[in-house]
Amino acid sequence: MATPVNSKSTNSVHKDVPLVVIVGPTASGKSSIAMRVAETYGGEIIAADSRTVYKGMDIGTAKPSVQDRKRVPHWGLDLVEPGEVFTAADFKRYTYEKIAEIRARGHVPILVGGTGLYVDGVVFDYQFGAKNEHVRAKFADASLEELKSYCYSNNIKLPENIMNRRYVLRAIEQHGVNDNRGKYPLPNTIIVGITTSSEELRTRITQRAEQLFEMGMVEEAKILGEKYGWDSEAMTGNIYKLVHHFL
Incomplete structure (x- = not known):
């Protein structure tokens, strides 16, 4: 179990507890490092992954084991x-x-990712849904396939008419992917990048x-595909799409 870094309960103490952010590519060792940090400094882990938020997608997303969740509290799952x-x-x-909530318990919040937009949205305080022209300028020369690929990569729900470029671009705009973000990370944030x-x-x-x-x-993918459909947004990324291709 995590040990609080400070037993006091004042708001000032809670705000003084840093947000630790650990980022890196798949299989770089983020999770094991996060576990060590959490157990050493009394932390709780928040998974910043656009697939582990889904229930039942356990094997394909390599969710933390039951044993790891008993050792350290994990959030952002299921x-x-x-x-x-x-x-x-x-x-x-x-x-x-x-x-x-984690700071109120006197513990250290540890954000681990994962999905870049999830991490950046938190760390740089993205103002999602803000209306501006930056999105249109950013994707002005992007093809329909490039826009769709961007949606798949960033967990953006595609419109019913996915062959209409304007509709797909609007989906990105409404999702709030834009330049309306803070110039600097949130105060009292420690960012650790893993390189391999x-x-x-x-x-x-x-x-x-x-x-x-x-x-x-394969068995997990079949069950999910039959229950939710292979075209379900959750099934369009990660290894599930690859499994479907070979079934």
Whole structure:
């Protein structure tokens, strides 16, 4: 169990507890480092991943084990059903609430990611949904396929008519992906970036993929695909899309 960094309960003490952010590519070792930091300094982990928010997507998203969750409290997991929409704006609201709760307990909030937009939205206080012309300028020369690819990568729900470029661009605008963000990270934030050689990453990713399939990745994907549909937003990314391709 996490040990509070300070037993006092004043608001000033709570605000003094830093937000620790650990970022890095897949298989770079973020989770293991976050566990060590949490157990050493009395922390609680918030997963910033656009797929681990979905219930039932356990193996394919490499969610923390039951044992790890018993050792250290984890948040940001199993928040919605795969058929539901969960945006970066939703994650930001959820995470700000959790950061406040964790600090109120005298613990250290540790944000681990993951999904870049989820992390940046929290750290740089993105103002999602703000209306401006930056989005249109940013994607002015993007093709329809590039816009759709951007939506898939950032967990943005595509419109019913996905062959209409204007509709897809509007989905991005409404999602709030824009330049309306803070210039600097939130105060009292410690950001740790994990770097690993490309060769080592490839080796680790290969090993992880083999482990996932041994754990029942294909069976999990089939169950989710049949229940929610392979076109469900939750199923369009990560390894599930790859499994569907070969079924």
